[in-house]
Amino acid sequence: MIFLGRHKHKSIWQQLLLFLIVSICLLSITSSVTAVWVSYNQSRQILQQNSLRIADNLAHLSVLSLITASRENAQEALSQVLGFNDVTGVAIFSDKDGLLLKQGNIHWMDSELELWFPIATATTVKDTGQTWLIAAPVYLTNSDTLTTDNGAQEFSLDNNTESLLGYVIINVSKGSLVKLINNLIAYNLIVTLIVSILLIWLLNRGLRHLTRPLSKLSETMNKAQTSGDHLVAEIAGPREVRQMANSFNAMMSSLERQEDKLIELNSGLESEVEVRTRELVAARDTALVAMRTQSEFLANISHELRTPLQAVTSYIELVIEELEIHPDFDAQVEDLNSALHSSQRLLSLINAILDLAKCEAGKMDLIVKQCSLTDLIKETENTIRPLAAKNNNRFITDLPPDDIYLNVDKEKVQQILLNLLSNACKFTEAGEIVLRCYFNESKIYWEVSDTGIGIPKEQISQVFNKFKQIDGSVKRKYGGTGLGLAIAKHYAEMMGGSIEASSELNKGSTFTFWLTIPKKREY
Numbered sequence: 001m002i003f004l005g006r007h008k009h010k011s012i013w014q015q016l017l018l019f020l021i022v023s024i025c026l027l028s029i030t031s032s033v034t035a036v037w038v039s040y041n042q043s044r045q046i047l048q049q050n051s052l053r054i055a056d057n058l059a060h061l062s063v064l065s066l067i068t069a070s071r072e073n074a075q076e077a078l079s080q081v082l083g084f085n086d087v088t089g090v091a092i093f094s095d096k097d098g099l100l101l102k103q104g105n106i107h108w109m110d111s112e113l114e115l116w117f118p119i120a121t122a123t124t125v126k127d128t129g130q131t132w133l134i135a136a137p138v139y140l141t142n143s144d145t146l147t148t149d150n151g152a153q154e155f156s157l158d159n160n161t162e163s164l165l166g167y168v169i170i171n172v173s174k175g176s177l178v179k180l181i182n183n184l185i186a187y188n189l190i191v192t193l194i195v196s197i198l199l200i201w202l203l204n205r206g207l208r209h210l211t212r213p214l215s216k217l218s219e220t221m222n223k224a225q226t227s228g229d230h231l232v233a234e235i236a237g238p239r240e241v242r243q244m245a246n247s248f249n250a251m252m253s254s255l256e257r258q259e260d261k262l263i264e265l266n267s268g269l270e271s272e273v274e275v276r277t278r279e280l281v282a283a284r285d286t287a288l289v290a291m292r293t294q295s296e297f298l299a300n301i302s303h304e305l306r307t308p309l310q311a312v313t314s315y316i317e318l319v320i321e322e323l324e325i326h327p328d329f330d331a332q333v334e335d336l337n338s339a340l341h342s343s344q345r346l347l348s349l350i351n352a353i354l355d356l357a358k359c360e361a362g363k364m365d366l367i368v369k370q371c372s373l374t375d376l377i378k379e380t381e382n383t384i385r386p387l388a389a390k391n392n393n394r395f396i397t398d399l400p401p402d403d404i405y406l407n408v409d410k411e412k413v414q415q416i417l418l419n420l421l422s423n424a425c426k427f428t429e430a431g432e433i434v435l436r437c438y439f440n441e442s443k444i445y446w447e448v449s450d451t452g453i454g455i456p457k458e459q460i461s462q463v464f465n466k467f468k469q470i471d472g473s474v475k476r477k478y479g480g481t482g483l484g485l486a487i488a489k490h491y492a493e494m495m496g497g498s499i500e501a502s503s504e505l506n507k508g509s510t511f512t513f514w515l516t517i518p519k520k521r522e523y
Helices: 012-061 063-068 071-082 110-116 175-227 239-323 327-361 373-390 410-426 457-462 472-478 484-494
Strands: 087-094 098-104 123-127 131-141 162-173 369-372 394-398 404-408 432-440 443-450 498-504 508-516 519-521
Touching (some): 012 087, 012 123, 012 162, 012 175, 071 098, 110 123, 239 327, 369 373, 373 432, 410 432, 410 508, 457 498, 484 498, 484 508
Parallel strands (some): 394 432
Antiparallel strands (some): 087 098, 123 131, 131 162, 432 443, 443 508
């Protein structure tokens, strides 16, 4: 798996062929090595057994030569043994007198004889890499009847006994065995190579024939993927490949039907979207016209209402001044003061509606100029302190130690602070109202906190909506139009800032107004 994983970019035919080639080579090498090893062991055993028989035969032929101590008889026996191909050296030993005769290439050390003998049968006493040294005992038994060369004497043993006369040693070369093994290796390699080439050729043709339909199916799939066309694959090859081709053709047919449906739906959807888009554009234009008309109407009606209302307010103030001189008209003066208060309240409402209309219509302009933060806060404080004292509230300011000059629209910043502080004064009784100002990095913060009635958590997100108060009962008790916070939010966003609110019911509220603005200190 690891071997094939390195060739994952090759075709399946190439991978299979490579796998089979490697498998055939390994199998051929394994079978060749096994055959050579088996042949070597069998040949070795045969050669060794033959050598042991030769040693036994030599021992039998050497009986007379050892009895008579005749080198001539020993020479004849040795010559017969040396006639074998693998025997390279022969020696005959007498048990008493030592070496009788030696011929050929045979070597030993006298100290080794004590390790080898006595032996009872033919035995391999020394095995080197090139030769075997095989020894066999020479016995004279009662069954042996021997005569001299002239036939004058006979030698025999009675009573079924045997007598050790000596030993014979032969040196057997392994040259024929090595040659046989080399020939076997060469023949096996040749046969393996021929068989492997033949098998690889057959496998190549067979695999090409088997994988050709799969390759065609793969090419068709790749063309379908790159071109996006719904191609049809050829149904051919083995059963599994035919099933894959049928599945691919079915998938292509299904995709073609779905694409036709999508095209049909898209054409209908495009028409529907075009119609809806025209309707939305018309609705948007109508809404924009209506908004502009509304803003113009509010601006005009507010102007038309404000002008006579200011005149009425001025006349009421003149009448109050005239009547205050005469003590008999105190009741009338009080009524006129109520009328004056109502007219001023109505004028404030009209001004708020006019400001909101300008904001929504985008006609509210910013007048940016440099102003002192201390002066701005003092002017605001002078306006708010009477309102705070009206409900027995303490008003506290917390300002930076140094005076700071800001480039802002002073009127709008002051109006935002007045709206926030007047709401705090309105909804707090016998409590505490704090105006805190501080800088954090490139932002300036004004924080207005109170200990008033607070706002429920679920309604905090609605306090900046137009004409919105926390509930009807509060509106009836405290009054107000609900436009102050909406206008303040508009002003803050116009100047690149915002207003955030946090509150806890019956514990108070905190409104934070911030602007991103460069500051400049004066020393």
